Amino acid sequence: MFYRLSGVYHTSYASDSRIFKVPADRNLAVFFLLFGLAAPFIVPSIYLNSYMLPWLIWTAAALGLNLVTGWAGQLHLGYAAVMAVGAYSAVHAARFGVPWEFALIIGGLASSVIGSLFAFAALRVKGLYLALTTLAMQFIMDWVLHHSPTVTGGSHASLQSPTLALLGQPITSDAGFYYVAFGWCVLVTIFMLNLKRTGLGRALVAVREKDYAAAILGVNSFYYKILAFAASSFIAGVSGALLVATFFFLATPEQFSVAVSIQALAMVIVGGLGSIIGSYFGVALILLVPGVINNLVAAIAHTLGAQVNVETLAHIPNAAYGALIVIILLIEPLGLGKLYGNIREYLMVWPFDQFRK
Amino acid sequence: MKIRQHIRSVAIAAALMTSAAVASAQDKEPIRFGYCLDISKSYSFISPQVAQAVQDLSIYTNDNGGIEGHPVEIIVRDHGNEPQRGVECYEQLKREGVFTFYFLSTPVTNAVLPRAMKDGTILMQSFAGRGDAVDGEVFEWVFPAGPTYWQQAANDVAFIKDQLGGDLSDAKIGFIYLDYPFGQEPIEILKTLAEKEGFALELYPVPLPGTDQSGAWSRVRRDQPDYVISWILAGGHVVASREMRRNRFPIDRYLSVNWMNEVDIRNIGEQEAKGILRGTNVAGGQDIPIVKAILDTYYANGKGSGPEANVRDVYYNMGLALHSVALEAARLGIQQHGAPLTPESMKAGYESIVDFDADGLMAPITITPSDHGGGGKTRVEQWDGETWVPLTDWSAEYTDIVWEVVKENSSKYEQ
Numbered sequence: 001m002f003y004r005l006s007g008v009y010h011t012s013y014a015s016d017s018r019i020f021k022v023p024a025d026r027n028l029a030v031f032f033l034l035f036g037l038a039a040p041f042i043v044p045s046i047y048l049n050s051y052m053l054p055w056l057i058w059t060a061a062a063l064g065l066n067l068v069t070g071w072a073g074q075l076h077l078g079y080a081a082v083m084a085v086g087a088y089s090a091v092h093a094a095r096f097g098v099p100w101e102f103a104l105i106i107g108g109l110a111s112s113v114i115g116s117l118f119a120f121a122a123l124r125v126k127g128l129y130l131a132l133t134t135l136a137m138q139f140i141m142d143w144v145l146h147h148s149p150t151v152t153g154g155s156h157a158s159l160q161s162p163t164l165a166l167l168g169q170p171i172t173s174d175a176g177f178y179y180v181a182f183g184w185c186v187l188v189t190i191f192m193l194n195l196k197r198t199g200l201g202r203a204l205v206a207v208r209e210k211d212y213a214a215a216i217l218g219v220n221s222f223y224y225k226i227l228a229f230a231a232s233s234f235i236a237g238v239s240g241a242l243l244v245a246t247f248f249f250l251a252t253p254e255q256f257s258v259a260v261s262i263q264a265l266a267m268v269i270v271g272g273l274g275s276i277i278g279s280y281f282g283v284a285l286i287l288l289v290p291g292v293i294n295n296l297v298a299a300i301a302h303t304l305g306a307q308v309n310v311e312t313l314a315h316i317p318n319a320a321y322g323a324l325i326v327i328i329l330l331i332e333p334l335g336l337g338k339l340y341g342n343i344r345e346y347l348m349v350w351p352f353d354q355f356r357k
Numbered sequence: 358m359k360i361r362q363h364i365r366s367v368a369i370a371a372a373l374m375t376s377a378a379v380a381s382a383q384d385k386e387p388i389r390f391g392y393c394l395d396i397s398k399s400y401s402f403i404s405p406q407v408a409q410a411v412q413d414l415s416i417y418t419n420d421n422g423g424i425e426g427h428p429v430e431i432i433v434r435d436h437g438n439e440p441q442r443g444v445e446c447y448e449q450l451k452r453e454g455v456f457t458f459y460f461l462s463t464p465v466t467n468a469v470l471p472r473a474m475k476d477g478t479i480l481m482q483s484f485a486g487r488g489d490a491v492d493g494e495v496f497e498w499v500f501p502a503g504p505t506y507w508q509q510a511a512n513d514v515a516f517i518k519d520q521l522g523g524d525l526s527d528a529k530i531g532f533i534y535l536d537y538p539f540g541q542e543p544i545e546i547l548k549t550l551a552e553k554e555g556f557a558l559e560l561y562p563v564p565l566p567g568t569d570q571s572g573a574w575s576r577v578r579r580d581q582p583d584y585v586i587s588w589i590l591a592g593g594h595v596v597a598s599r600e601m602r603r604n605r606f607p608i609d610r611y612l613s614v615n616w617m618n619e620v621d622i623r624n625i626g627e628q629e630a631k632g633i634l635r636g637t638n639v640a641g642g643q644d645i646p647i648v649k650a651i652l653d654t655y656y657a658n659g660k661g662s663g664p665e666a667n668v669r670d671v672y673y674n675m676g677l678a679l680h681s682v683a684l685e686a687a688r689l690g691i692q693q694h695g696a697p698l699t700p701e702s703m704k705a706g707y708e709s710i711v712d713f714d715a716d717g718l719m720a721p722i723t724i725t726p727s728d729h730g731g732g733g734k735t736r737v738e739q740w741d742g743e744t745w746v747p748l749t750d751w752s753a754e755y756t757d758i759v760w761e762v763v764k765e766n767s768s769k770y771e772q
Binding site: 050051054146247249254255287295298317318 | 396397401405408409412433434435437439440441442444445446448449452463464467468470471472487536537538541662663769770
């Protein structure tokens, strides 16, 4: 009913490989695009700059991680380190006087170079071994950041980011920061949507499923693994740089620590490997829900007038949040993206679902 | 008869008037403080005590007339040491009209600092965050009332110099530290002082989280330093005490950073820890007027904001010190510029604090527009098996050298 299929049929390969085959999907996408554009005017600024903005940037980053983990099937536990490379390179470039547009690209490219080093590990080891190798690289990056004051900015290890300016316009307002994040997230999303229907995307999936089977089919797994790491690292680098430029305004090593890497991987796994809409959901769950539950519990305790110890009050949301993740993964091990997919599939033929049988 | 009636009516009128006056005092706008703390993750070894102290002191203040008649209201939230959630907490409370914040987490404080500087809100920063923020000329809105780690380390060296008879030329001082920015911070100042005073400085880095110190302490045994200054946290002290015993290093030559409390002492063993040293700017123990008052008024009647064990903890005193400085700033702000309190008058209040020691709770501080640290005085306390005994008086040494480092770092922020 909502996702009406009547009248949708494909007579050419071009139409069969469209991004949105069902009109409802396209309409939904357009609706959210318009909502995103109008958000600064309709969403209160607190939600705009402390919920939506980090959500969008982290979604872009999670999509990048999804490219290498979901599409190419390479576990990556050092994603935050790659983001750090991008953030520090971009901020240093901008401080040096390079315009931000180029600084962001420099950040992305620097990340690509370092991130591709991870790929060389991926050529030798797979699965859990690769996860540990990338984790080791994360620790190396942490160590480097903690021991190189010239990179991280003195003994306090915090590097002030210059004011973001794009196309000669300094960006200082909440709406401005939001649009930058929104633009980047839309760009990455379009890239990922298109990746699905290109030879590159199919090659990555082939490598994910079985790399030597892919080699037999003529897919050079060496090349595509490096490409996947490089592309995902580029996205990570620019996302990291934007996170600093539009949200934190200064870079510190803790923003890219091993905990953040694990969080990023959690976003992708809870959202669903290889799912684009899942990345949006996953980031929302991992990044925003703890704060939301926290406020919720505080509000409930306040209305009930309960004298709850601050410590208890802080731990209840953590327990609830942990339980939520377990429950979601029990209901649908393939993540939130698949959960959405199930609902969509159900609604496809609803209320005539007898026709499916 | 008539006179008695008259007296009675006057008494009733007076009673009514005073109650009206009290009511109007309570009607005054509350002064609100945002305490976004890390109660559930890395800093949870200290934040419950601090939160409890802040709550108790606020209740005590309100029960005693508030700040110039204004009640104190505090909002405590958890940010789980995640910069993103700290920013969210800041943005939310800012919109609710709070303009004085405390985060008790270096990553979160660093993440919020640019916003506070831009918005012109008061960022309390004692015990966490960047040290060069004491430079009030650069960090106008940041108030790290208390010593920097640099100043604390310098004071530690001065203490050692005093103990060794005023001469460090053939002394050897060890510095054991967690190998990340917190621990690395004092190295620069120690090196400068080593050059100036002529003592040998030995560095003993310990990898995070500080549970493996065996390598460092066997080097200590070989080097035989006169004192070891320690920039290690919480459980790390327990590991250190075990290693000291194994390597026959006397525990009364172990001078810890202010992050060592009764919980660590109990884990070491109250008697085994006898003699251990701790640099601090807040007096330890319960023999302090305000702590006694809170214990007698609330905890004796079961009306405290949390378990009494938390009160018998040096971190509780640190929470009291932190909050009392803020309350004093608010009081001075209202006195000078009248109600309602604004960020500007609060800042002015902070900058006119002179020789404030919260009645013996902490080192006296004098905050000026250029020095937001308040002088950086600390003292060394020793655990005598039951409580903390001060070995020295509050003092700040080598301040010119420390300020050179401060200026050098703060100038980098401006760039």
